[in-house]
Amino acid sequence: MKLSYIAEKIGAGLSGEDADVGNISDITEIADNSLVLLNDIKMLEQYDTEKVSAFVVPVKLFDKYSNIFNKPAIIVDDYKYALKCIIDIFYPDEPTAGFISESAHVGEDAVVAGDACIGNNVSIGSCSKIGKACEIKPGVIIGKNVFIGDNCTIYPNVTIYDNCIIGNNVIIHAGTVVGSDGFGFVNTKEGHLKINHIGRVVIEDNVEIGSNCSVDKGTLSSTVIGEGTKIDNLVQVGHNVKIGKHCVIVAQTAIGGSSKIGNFVVLGGQVGVSDHVNVADGVMIGSKSGVSSDIDKKGIYSGAPVVDHKLWRRNVTAFKDLYKVVRYMKKKEEEENEH
Known part of the structure; x- marks a missing residue:
């Protein structure tokens, strides 16, 4: 499936070669010739992306790190909505006979x-x-x-x-x-x-x-x-x-x-x-x-x-130090009793 077709279907931009991809996969389990969604640049360092044919990248991430992308990328505004739409493209509902x-x-x-x-x-x-x-x-x-x-x-x-x-x-x-x-x-x-x-x-x-x-x-x-x-x-x-x-x-x-x-x-x-x-x-x-x-x-x-x-949140933060307050008050009480 051509990247240009996917980009057009979801209303996204395309950077780089208009490659063919065979599937969509998670970066933690990359399949051959697959399209991988990326919303954290650190994942490029943590995983081997040799099998990746192209990425789907939020526009803000791409604008900031475009110089390090060496593969085609579909550039999207809403990462989660793009995920939903691309899954629907690769795995459409198949009508069944009653x-x-x-x-x-x-x-x-x-x-x-x-x-x-x-x-x-x-x-x-x-x-x-x-x-x-x-x-x-x-x-x-x-x-x-x-x-x-x-x-x-x-x-x-x-x-x-x-x-x-x-x-x-x-x-x-x-x-x-x-x-x-x-x-x-x-x-x-x-x-x-x-x-x-x-x-x-x-x-x-x-x-x-x-x-x-x-x-x-x-x-x-x-x-x-x-x-x-x-x-x-x-x-x-x-x-x-x-x-x-x-x-x-x-x-x-x-x-x-x-x-x-x-x-x-x-x-x-x-x-x-x-x-x-x-x-x-x-x-x-x-x-x-x-x-x-x-x-x-x-x-x-x-x-x-x-x-x-x-x-x-303020109460929880204060509660973590409650024992210090209790200890302080006991110490003060002991000092007063000594006098």
Whole structure:
């Protein structure tokens, strides 16, 4: 594939010879005749680049170090966006003819689009609907009255409980459970009595959910994951939670029941959000933080409980010297007692 073709497709510049490349690879595992993305000049010193046919380089890096590049380079404004586009060029989605495996079970009155692919040992409950160009991988369990939109990919061993609604272009990775009962009980003298959950889960368009996540259905209403939101692996979403549009939720985060997360919110890894908490649009929460009360103003927050990120950094810095302060105070106290 010609470098000029790739550069034109992604709207980038080209420096040097218009060479042919056969693949894209990482600089840590360079394949023969490959195109390598480079965003740190130190990597040129750390790795043997003899096999590299050409580089993809951010414009600022190229302008600063153009004299040391001895191979052609595609020059890009946005390195990460270029990576996404080039991967799509080399590995485009290949359309597949629709099929339903002989070992799959499709319930009564369920509707499966003609070009959908239903893998081995899939179970689709009665009155459910699978949209166009969907891929339902082996071992997926889909309950009754489930709606799945067009162009969705559901990976192996996902379970989707009854009455859930999934929009278009949704990806759900292996082992995730959508629509299980929320953690709701009434505490009595006789013990903890289960509250039946009769709500559902609604996943809007262009959502991606990682592997081994759990999204609980609402008690009476819906648990909602908003359009364009991306959820990492091992995330817990409690019952009645409302997650806004285009959020990013990183691994091992847990969101307590009936909390409301605004649009464009980022929750770092291992964040804990208590139940019945509201988080405003545009908030960013640092990893391992605890959100126990409402955050009503856009900003960056960290700590447990969370505070403004800059204040948290000052507190952490001061905490490292706390033992010195304690030792000093004890010494002063001893001196005063001597007198």
